[in-house]
Amino acid sequence: MRDHVAMDKPTVPPSFDYSRIPAMPTSVFVAPLRKPAELSDDWLEPAQRKYGVEEHRIWDELYQRQIGLMPGHACREFMRGLERLNLGRGGVPDFKEMSEELRSLTGWSVVPVPMLIPDHVFYYHLANRRFPAGNFIRSREQFDYIQEPDVFHDVFGHVPLLTDPIFASYMEAYGRAGWKALKYNRLKALSALYWYTVEFGLILEDDQLRIYGAGILSGPTETVFSVEGRSPNRIHLNVDRVMRTDYTISDLQATYFVIESFRELFHLTEQRGFEPIYESLAPAFQYAKTAALDTDHIYHRGTQEYELRGGRGSGAKPA
Numbered sequence: 001m002r003d004h005v006a007m008d009k010p011t012v013p014p015s016f017d018y019s020r021i022p023a024m025p026t027s028v029f030v031a032p033l034r035k036p037a038e039l040s041d042d043w044l045e046p047a048q049r050k051y052g053v054e055e056h057r058i059w060d061e062l063y064q065r066q067i068g069l070m071p072g073h074a075c076r077e078f079m080r081g082l083e084r085l086n087l088g089r090g091g092v093p094d095f096k097e098m099s100e101e102l103r104s105l106t107g108w109s110v111v112p113v114p115m116l117i118p119d120h121v122f123y124y125h126l127a128n129r130r131f132p133a134g135n136f137i138r139s140r141e142q143f144d145y146i147q148e149p150d151v152f153h154d155v156f157g158h159v160p161l162l163t164d165p166i167f168a169s170y171m172e173a174y175g176r177a178g179w180k181a182l183k184y185n186r187l188k189a190l191s192a193l194y195w196y197t198v199e200f201g202l203i204l205e206d207d208q209l210r211i212y213g214a215g216i217l218s219g220p221t222e223t224v225f226s227v228e229g230r231s232p233n234r235i236h237l238n239v240d241r242v243m244r245t246d247y248t249i250s251d252l253q254a255t256y257f258v259i260e261s262f263r264e265l266f267h268l269t270e271q272r273g274f275e276p277i278y279e280s281l282a283p284a285f286q287y288a289k290t291a292a293l294d295t296d297h298i299y300h301r302g303t304q305e306y307e308l309r310g311g312r313g314s315g316a317k318p319a
């Protein structure tokens, strides 16, 4: 049967195919990550590794230290997700069990990767509702700080919120946004958005600041500093502004961006085309990480004392 409606439709420009790993344009900067030879282009390991007794113990100790700080700091949806997935049952959680539960709630799963993976492969997994999690755990020497995302950061920090339907949709939309960022060569801008939301985001809950960012929730110092510290700015999220803002990779943040709800976050991003931003953006960041602008909606103007004293390694107290 002829489809009259389809025939009368204007030509729709081809959209991206999210079921395949996007091609990486040669002009785009790529971090020098070397894929282990035995893995395919999706970087997935065939199975979750079998952790030893000491490694399970490290998980348990990290979990115990962190869980006590969650009430009064972590947002409601995170707390609900933690309970739902029962991540404190002892030892590194089993990815298969966790994925079954997640799939029934929001269609997400957790998949093992050996290390940090390239941006375009990361986007591909997120766009298909797979969360790549580190297939290793930090050693006791790295107990307090590890720069590379290990299984504790990835599972404890990120996975609970994947049980929330709106946040789960945001994460998928973020992955899809990667295709356009690649086309415009604006990965840094999109990374800043991830950094200031998924990793270091704050949310207002009954007028109280709470945390939803995984980078904060997986460590004790920043859990307190981000919400209670005098030093950092706390500013309402503005996507155009955030995409122009530099960030700190290996220390506490100088600025946190605050949302009112996950619904707001989803609307601020998903319903934006991003093209106008990408077209007007310079390749470098425009705003320093400590900046507080006249146009910002500022909840707290930070003293920046931690940053000004030199941050990590300087002996400055996070305050």
Ligand SMILES: [Fe+2]
Binding pocket: 149, 153, 154, 157, 158, 199, 214, 215
């Ligand atoms: Fe992370």
